Amino acid sequence: MKPFKLFHLMTAILALAAFASGSVLLGRAAFSALKPPTISTTAIDVDGFGPVAIVRAENRLARGLVILVADEADAEARRQDALALAKEGLIAVSFNFDALRADFAKAPPDDECHYVSDDLKDLAQAVQRKLGLKRYFFPVIAGRGDGAAFAYAALAQAPANTLGGAIGLGFKPLLRTDRTYCFDPKLEPAGDGLFALRREPHLPGPWLAIAPESERGSIEAFQGDAENVDFLPAGDEATARKVLVEGALRFGPTGERGHSELPVSVINPEGPVTGLAIVISGDGGWRDIDKSIGEWLAKRGVAVVGVDSLRYFWSKKSPDDVAADLALLFDHYGKAFGTDRYALIGYSFGSDIMPDVWPRLPKAVRDRVDLVSLLALGTNADFEVTVGGFIGAGSSESRPLTPLLRQLPLERTQCIYGKDEAENDETSCTAPEMESAERVALEGGHHFDGDYTKAAEAIWTRLNPTP
CATH class of the missing domain: 3.40.50.1820 (Alpha/Beta hydrolase fold, catalytic domain)
Structure with a gap:
């Protein structure tokens, strides 16, 4: 057989073999989809x-x-x-x-x-x-x-x-x-x-x-x-x-996604932009107190990016992963809204992760954060949403927060908690390590008796935005 014909015959055989194994052009995933x-x-x-x-x-x-x-x-x-x-x-x-x-x-x-x-x-x-x-x-x-x-x-x-x-x-x-x-x-x-x-x-x-x-x-x-x-x-x-x-x-695929396909919701500010706040929701997702506070702040000129913890932390994240994604969001939306005045806000699950994430943020981001506001801060942190978490049970990998609290920029940190949580030792806001932070006690427990406005007002007062 002539070399040229032999070459083409061998090429055809190899191509058929590759197709049979699902590795030609379509790839294994696409080949599987044909089954x-x-x-x-x-x-x-x-x-x-x-x-x-x-x-x-x-x-x-x-x-x-x-x-x-x-x-x-x-x-x-x-x-x-x-x-x-x-x-x-x-x-x-x-x-x-x-x-x-x-x-x-x-x-x-x-x-x-x-x-x-x-x-x-x-x-x-x-x-x-x-x-x-x-x-x-x-x-x-x-x-x-x-x-x-x-x-x-x-x-x-x-x-x-x-x-x-x-x-x-x-x-x-x-x-x-x-x-x-x-x-x-x-x-x-x-x-x-x-x-x-x-x-x-x-x-x-x-x-x-x-x-x-x-x-x-x-x-x-x-x-x-x-x-x-x-x-x-x-x-x-x-x-x-x-x-x-x-x-x-x-x-089926509904749910807002923002920069880098992260599960975030963006609330455009009303009037002149006074700053950018990234709000990390509780483990129930971006829907109740966190969303309400974001909407309240947006009416006062704050651009708000809400991170849906239910979707974002559905797969386990490391503190480094979270810090890298937050840096991306601050950089992208800071430029989009023309501001370099940042606030980092977390509710419940979203506040619990903050002490471990803060020191891993790039210095350029940390220097622009005027306020770290922690709402309903607990006593342990998880980096994955669990079904047990919805009934108050932490995972086996929960980390105690107390040793991490001093990593926060306490002079720029605000801790908002319900008085009932303090009475039941369910918050780290009252820990001695938080002495240098601003503490705000509100009526009620984990949801502040549904009075989200008082929490939003406390954040707004501390932000003290420039006109």
């Missing part, structure tokens, strides 16, 4: 939900997580929904909705209403920890029949940055429940164990209603001109399932 998905179903017990089924593709990277809500009468449709979602790389989670409602009905009579969005958040976190996901996904709630109204109610109740969105198949604005869900004003009874849902003009995430075209008028009349809502018609089961999957893929 049919390997669907697995597992079950775990989750407090408040009982047995929970998890359906996923073992050989696909996760693209989101969907919690399916349907009566047992729709069990087969729910199973097919889960398979369709899993084939597209989504993790489908389902439970016995009838049993859940029966549990709701057992609540004490003095529990006037049901609040479900945080329960669903806890379910999503438990599942994602069980699966060992490296990235946290806000759950998408998808309901069928009565579950469609449940999905809308859950989204309407949720704080920002809690749920990825909600989808209702066969949606009607009537909620079957033993008592109203927690809304102000309360939902009105509609007879036969039903309560009439109200339009929520500012939902915290996207909503999609799926129903036959004949239902468009009534559904769009209910949705009105509310933000972030949609209706898509589906006249048969196959079309409805296709639209469900497409909607879930669209909602």
Whole structure:
């Protein structure tokens, strides 16, 4: 055989061999994606939900997580929904909705209403920890029949940055429940164990209603001109399932990301810029006290970058990792907003990490930080969000804070704590090592009795921004 032909023959053989091993151009990951998905179903017990089924593709990277809500009468449709979602790389989670409602009905009579969005958040976190996901996904709630109204109610109740969105198949604005869900004003009874849902003009995430075209008028009349809502018609089961999957893929990766794809939310300042504050949230994410304080400061000219600890620390970070990312954020957003006056603020989990992170920040950043404000500072620090952390249990790798406190720039440090925490020895703000820092005692405990304004005012007073 001539050398030229032999060369081409050998090249072809090697190319085929390389393709068979998944290493040509497409790479191993892409080659794997060409294989049919390997669907697995597992079950775990989750407090408040009982047995929970998890359906996923073992050989696909996760693209989101969907919690399916349907009566047992729709069990087969729910199973097919889960398979369709899993084939597209989504993790489908389902439970016995009838049993859940029966549990709701057992609540004490003095529990006037049901609040479900945080329960669903806890379910999503438990599942994602069980699966060992490296990235946290806000759950998408998808309901069928009565579950469609449940999905809308859950989204309407949720704080920002809690749920990825909600989808209702066969949606009607009537909620079957033993008592109203927690809304102000309360939902009105509609007879036969039903309560009439109200339009929520500012939902915290996207909503999609799926129903036959004949239902468009009534559904769009209910949705009105509310933000972030949609209706898509589906006249048969196959079309409805296709639209469900497409909607879930669209909602699944939700959650703001900023510079360097970090999970941050940026609040633009009102009026002239007086400084830049990076606020590291508690382990529940960027949604309550931290977000409220950020919005309060932004109204007074402070550019705010909120770090969502739930997503950022879902995978373990080292203090050096955190310091490097904070330096990137200060540099980028300081230039973007034209300021070199910085404040570093943390709440709970976000304040606990600060003593270990501060000395690792570049000197150029530390020199520009006028204030380090620690809210609800605890006694131990973790660098990974744990499910146990939400009930006050630290991880096995928690580090005591006391030996680290003197690393802070105490003359520029403010420690805001609840008086109840001090009485129960649950804060390091009162430690002798913090004597040189400013201490601010507020009424209440870890959440300052919900009076976030007083905490924001204390920060603002200390910042003392220039006009």
